[in-house]
Amino acid sequence: MKVGLFFGSFNPIHIGHLVIANHLVEYSDLDQVWFVVTPHNPFKNKNTLLNNYQRLEMVYRATKDYSKLKPSDIEFNLAQPNYTINTLVHLQEKYPQHEFALIMGEDNLKSFHKWKNYELILENHHIYVYPRVSEQKVETQFDNHKKIHLINAPIMELSSTFIRNAIKKGKNVQPMLPQHVWEYLDEMNFYK
Numbered sequence: 001m002k003v004g005l006f007f008g009s010f011n012p013i014h015i016g017h018l019v020i021a022n023h024l025v026e027y028s029d030l031d032q033v034w035f036v037v038t039p040h041n042p043f044k045n046k047n048t049l050l051n052n053y054q055r056l057e058m059v060y061r062a063t064k065d066y067s068k069l070k071p072s073d074i075e076f077n078l079a080q081p082n083y084t085i086n087t088l089v090h091l092q093e094k095y096p097q098h099e100f101a102l103i104m105g106e107d108n109l110k111s112f113h114k115w116k117n118y119e120l121i122l123e124n125h126h127i128y129v130y131p132r133v134s135e136q137k138v139e140t141q142f143d144n145h146k147k148i149h150l151i152n153a154p155i156m157e158l159s160s161t162f163i164r165n166a167i168k169k170g171k172n173v174q175p176m177l178p179q180h181v182w183e184y185l186d187e188m189n190f191y192k
Protein backbone atom coordinates (compact mmCIF):
# COMPACT_ATOMS: atom_id res chain seq x y z
CA MET A 1 0.00 0.00 0.00
CA LYS A 2 1.14 3.57 -0.74
CA VAL A 3 0.89 5.74 2.36
CA GLY A 4 1.24 9.52 2.42
CA LEU A 5 2.70 10.73 5.70
CA PHE A 6 1.39 14.15 6.66
CA PHE A 7 3.70 15.30 9.46
CA GLY A 8 2.63 18.21 11.59
CA SER A 9 2.14 19.85 14.94
CA PHE A 10 -1.62 20.06 14.27
CA ASN A 11 -2.02 22.69 17.00
CA PRO A 12 -4.92 22.49 16.14
CA ILE A 13 -5.72 20.45 13.01
CA HIS A 14 -7.84 22.66 10.72
CA ILE A 15 -9.98 22.43 7.58
CA GLY A 16 -6.90 23.17 5.43
CA HIS A 17 -5.14 20.02 6.64
CA LEU A 18 -8.22 17.91 5.90
CA VAL A 19 -8.67 19.39 2.42
CA ILE A 20 -5.01 18.64 1.58
CA ALA A 21 -5.14 15.03 2.82
CA ASN A 22 -8.46 14.37 1.10
CA HIS A 23 -7.22 15.91 -2.15
CA LEU A 24 -4.24 13.55 -2.13
CA VAL A 25 -6.16 10.34 -1.43
CA GLU A 26 -8.69 11.27 -4.09
CA TYR A 27 -6.39 12.57 -6.85
CA SER A 28 -2.99 10.87 -6.40
CA ASP A 29 -1.74 7.28 -6.28
CA LEU A 30 -1.76 7.32 -2.45
CA ASP A 31 -4.08 4.75 -0.84
CA GLN A 32 -4.10 6.32 2.62
CA VAL A 33 -2.86 9.42 4.41
CA TRP A 34 -1.55 9.13 7.97
CA PHE A 35 -1.49 12.30 10.06
CA VAL A 36 1.68 11.98 12.13
CA VAL A 37 1.32 14.18 15.22
CA THR A 38 4.76 15.56 16.04
CA PRO A 39 5.61 16.14 19.73
CA HIS A 40 8.34 18.65 18.94
CA ASN A 41 9.24 20.14 15.55
CA PRO A 42 13.02 20.89 15.71
CA PHE A 43 12.33 24.35 14.18
CA LYS A 44 9.56 25.43 16.59
CA ASN A 45 9.48 26.26 20.28
CA LYS A 46 6.96 24.37 22.38
CA ASN A 47 5.44 27.36 24.22
CA THR A 48 2.06 27.45 22.49
CA LEU A 49 1.78 23.68 21.99
CA LEU A 50 -1.06 21.71 23.53
CA ASN A 51 0.08 18.36 24.86
CA ASN A 52 0.57 15.45 22.46
CA TYR A 53 -2.56 13.55 23.45
CA GLN A 54 -4.85 16.57 23.10
CA ARG A 55 -3.50 17.24 19.58
CA LEU A 56 -3.82 13.53 18.72
CA GLU A 57 -7.42 13.54 20.02
CA MET A 58 -8.26 16.43 17.69
CA VAL A 59 -6.70 14.57 14.72
CA TYR A 60 -8.64 11.45 15.71
CA ARG A 61 -11.91 13.39 15.81
CA ALA A 62 -11.18 15.15 12.51
CA THR A 63 -10.46 11.91 10.62
CA LYS A 64 -12.84 9.36 12.13
CA ASP A 65 -15.44 9.75 9.36
CA TYR A 66 -12.83 9.31 6.59
CA SER A 67 -11.83 5.70 5.95
CA LYS A 68 -8.58 6.59 4.11
CA LEU A 69 -7.30 9.13 6.67
CA LYS A 70 -5.66 7.87 9.90
CA PRO A 71 -4.10 9.49 12.97
CA SER A 72 -0.62 8.32 14.01
CA ASP A 73 1.16 8.66 17.36
CA ILE A 74 4.31 6.95 16.08
CA GLU A 75 6.55 9.88 17.09
CA PHE A 76 5.35 9.94 20.72
CA ASN A 77 7.95 7.36 21.75
CA LEU A 78 10.81 8.53 19.55
CA ALA A 79 13.59 10.91 20.56
CA GLN A 80 12.83 14.65 20.63
CA PRO A 81 13.04 17.03 18.88
CA ASN A 82 11.55 14.90 16.12
CA TYR A 83 13.72 14.60 13.04
CA THR A 84 11.63 13.23 10.20
CA ILE A 85 14.42 11.00 8.87
CA ASN A 86 14.40 9.03 12.15
CA THR A 87 10.66 8.50 11.97
CA LEU A 88 10.85 7.39 8.33
CA VAL A 89 13.53 4.80 9.13
CA HIS A 90 11.47 3.55 12.06
CA LEU A 91 8.25 3.31 10.01
CA GLN A 92 9.92 1.58 7.09
CA GLU A 93 11.31 -1.07 9.48
CA LYS A 94 7.94 -1.51 11.17
CA TYR A 95 5.95 -1.67 7.91
CA PRO A 96 8.28 -3.06 5.20
CA GLN A 97 5.23 -3.86 3.04
CA HIS A 98 4.24 -0.19 2.69
CA GLU A 99 5.70 2.50 0.47
CA PHE A 100 5.88 5.81 2.30
CA ALA A 101 5.70 9.25 0.70
CA LEU A 102 5.72 12.65 2.43
CA ILE A 103 3.09 15.35 2.20
CA MET A 104 3.92 18.94 3.07
CA GLY A 105 2.83 22.52 2.46
CA GLU A 106 5.02 24.66 0.22
CA ASP A 107 6.31 26.61 3.27
CA ASN A 108 7.99 23.42 4.48
CA LEU A 109 9.61 22.77 1.08
CA LYS A 110 11.20 26.22 1.38
CA SER A 111 13.09 25.16 4.51
CA PHE A 112 13.53 21.54 3.50
CA HIS A 113 17.24 22.01 2.67
CA LYS A 114 17.78 22.62 6.43
CA TRP A 115 16.19 19.34 7.52
CA LYS A 116 18.41 16.59 8.88
CA ASN A 117 19.56 14.24 6.07
CA TYR A 118 17.14 15.77 3.56
CA GLU A 119 19.10 14.24 0.66
CA LEU A 120 18.54 10.79 2.11
CA ILE A 121 14.82 11.49 2.57
CA LEU A 122 14.60 12.44 -1.12
CA GLU A 123 16.57 9.40 -2.18
CA ASN A 124 14.08 7.05 -0.54
CA HIS A 125 10.75 8.87 -0.69
CA HIS A 126 8.53 10.92 -2.96
CA ILE A 127 7.26 14.26 -1.64
CA TYR A 128 3.87 15.77 -2.48
CA VAL A 129 3.82 19.52 -2.00
CA TYR A 130 0.57 21.44 -1.53
CA PRO A 131 0.76 25.12 -2.65
CA ARG A 132 0.81 27.71 0.13
CA VAL A 133 1.42 31.45 0.31
CA SER A 134 4.63 32.12 2.23
CA GLU A 135 7.79 34.18 2.12
CA GLN A 136 11.15 32.80 0.89
CA LYS A 137 11.77 30.91 -2.30
CA VAL A 138 12.06 27.22 -2.99
CA GLU A 139 15.75 26.31 -3.46
CA THR A 140 16.66 25.85 -7.12
CA GLN A 141 18.04 22.37 -6.33
CA PHE A 142 14.37 21.30 -5.89
CA ASP A 143 13.16 22.73 -9.22
CA ASN A 144 11.86 19.93 -11.47
CA HIS A 145 13.13 17.32 -9.01
CA LYS A 146 11.87 13.89 -10.02
CA LYS A 147 10.84 12.99 -6.47
CA ILE A 148 9.02 16.27 -5.71
CA HIS A 149 5.46 16.55 -6.96
CA LEU A 150 3.84 19.97 -6.88
CA ILE A 151 0.11 19.57 -6.46
CA ASN A 152 -2.15 21.74 -8.59
CA ALA A 153 -4.97 22.63 -6.19
CA PRO A 154 -6.61 25.73 -4.72
CA ILE A 155 -4.50 27.68 -2.21
CA MET A 156 -6.01 27.99 1.28
CA GLU A 157 -4.88 30.93 3.36
CA LEU A 158 -5.45 29.32 6.74
CA SER A 159 -3.08 28.38 9.55
CA SER A 160 -3.17 27.04 13.10
CA THR A 161 -1.46 30.25 14.26
CA PHE A 162 -4.29 32.36 12.81
CA ILE A 163 -6.87 30.15 14.55
CA ARG A 164 -5.07 30.25 17.94
CA ASN A 165 -4.80 34.05 17.76
CA ALA A 166 -8.43 34.41 16.73
CA ILE A 167 -9.58 32.29 19.69
CA LYS A 168 -7.48 34.42 22.04
CA LYS A 169 -9.29 37.51 20.72
CA GLY A 170 -12.69 35.89 21.29
CA LYS A 171 -13.48 35.42 17.58
CA ASN A 172 -15.67 32.63 16.24
CA VAL A 173 -13.41 30.07 14.49
CA GLN A 174 -16.02 27.34 14.02
CA PRO A 175 -16.03 27.32 10.17
CA MET A 176 -12.23 26.85 10.06
CA LEU A 177 -12.27 23.62 12.06
CA PRO A 178 -13.83 20.21 11.48
CA GLN A 179 -17.06 20.22 13.53
CA HIS A 180 -15.96 17.48 15.98
CA VAL A 181 -12.69 19.34 16.58
CA TRP A 182 -14.45 22.62 17.24
CA GLU A 183 -16.78 20.97 19.77
CA TYR A 184 -13.84 19.42 21.68
CA LEU A 185 -11.71 22.55 21.57
CA ASP A 186 -14.60 24.71 22.76
CA GLU A 187 -15.54 22.29 25.57
CA MET A 188 -11.89 22.15 26.73
CA ASN A 189 -11.37 25.94 26.50
CA PHE A 190 -8.17 25.50 24.46
CA TYR A 191 -6.08 28.52 23.36
CA LYS A 192 -8.16 31.12 25.33
Ligand SMILES: Nc1ncnc2c1ncn2[C@@H]1O[C@H](COP(=O)(O)OP(=O)(O)OP(=O)(O)O)[C@@H](O)[C@H]1O
Pocket residue numbers: 007008009010011016017020103104105106107108130131132156157158159160161162
Ligand atom coordinates in the same frame (compact mmCIF):
# COMPACT_ATOMS: atom_id res chain seq x y z
N1 LIG B 1 -3.25 26.31 4.51
C1 LIG B 1 -2.30 25.44 4.20
N2 LIG B 1 -1.90 25.24 2.92
C2 LIG B 1 -0.92 24.34 2.62
N3 LIG B 1 -0.27 23.59 3.52
C3 LIG B 1 -0.61 23.74 4.81
C4 LIG B 1 -1.64 24.66 5.22
N4 LIG B 1 -1.76 24.57 6.58
C5 LIG B 1 -0.86 23.67 6.97
N5 LIG B 1 -0.16 23.17 5.94
C6 LIG B 1 0.89 22.14 5.98
O1 LIG B 1 0.48 21.15 6.89
C7 LIG B 1 1.60 20.59 7.59
C8 LIG B 1 1.38 20.67 9.08
O2 LIG B 1 1.25 22.02 9.38
P1 LIG B 1 1.08 22.65 10.81
O3 LIG B 1 0.47 21.67 11.76
O4 LIG B 1 2.33 23.32 11.22
O5 LIG B 1 -0.04 23.75 10.47
P2 LIG B 1 0.15 25.30 10.35
O6 LIG B 1 -1.20 25.84 10.02
O7 LIG B 1 1.29 25.63 9.44
O8 LIG B 1 0.54 25.64 11.87
P3 LIG B 1 1.25 26.89 12.57
O9 LIG B 1 0.50 28.11 12.13
O10 LIG B 1 1.08 26.57 14.02
O11 LIG B 1 2.69 26.87 12.10
C9 LIG B 1 2.82 21.38 7.10
O12 LIG B 1 3.43 20.62 6.06
C10 LIG B 1 2.21 22.66 6.53
O13 LIG B 1 3.00 23.19 5.50
Ligand SMILES: O=C(O)c1ccc[n+]([C@@H]2O[C@H](COP(=O)([O-])O)[C@@H](O)[C@H]2O)c1
Pocket residue numbers: 007008009010038040041042043044082083084085108114115116
Ligand atom coordinates in the same frame (compact mmCIF):
# COMPACT_ATOMS: atom_id res chain seq x y z
O1 LIG C 1 13.74 16.51 10.24
C1 LIG C 1 13.93 17.73 10.33
O2 LIG C 1 15.06 18.23 10.33
C2 LIG C 1 12.73 18.63 10.42
C3 LIG C 1 12.85 20.02 10.47
C4 LIG C 1 11.70 20.80 10.57
C5 LIG C 1 10.45 20.19 10.59
N1 LIG C 1 10.36 18.85 10.54
C6 LIG C 1 9.06 18.18 10.62
O3 LIG C 1 8.13 18.77 9.75
C7 LIG C 1 6.80 18.57 10.24
C8 LIG C 1 6.00 19.82 10.06
O4 LIG C 1 5.93 20.49 11.24
P1 LIG C 1 4.90 21.66 11.54
O5 LIG C 1 5.25 22.04 12.96
O6 LIG C 1 5.19 22.74 10.53
O7 LIG C 1 3.55 21.13 11.46
C9 LIG C 1 6.98 18.09 11.69
O8 LIG C 1 6.74 16.71 11.72
C10 LIG C 1 8.44 18.36 11.99
O9 LIG C 1 9.02 17.47 12.91
C11 LIG C 1 11.46 18.07 10.46
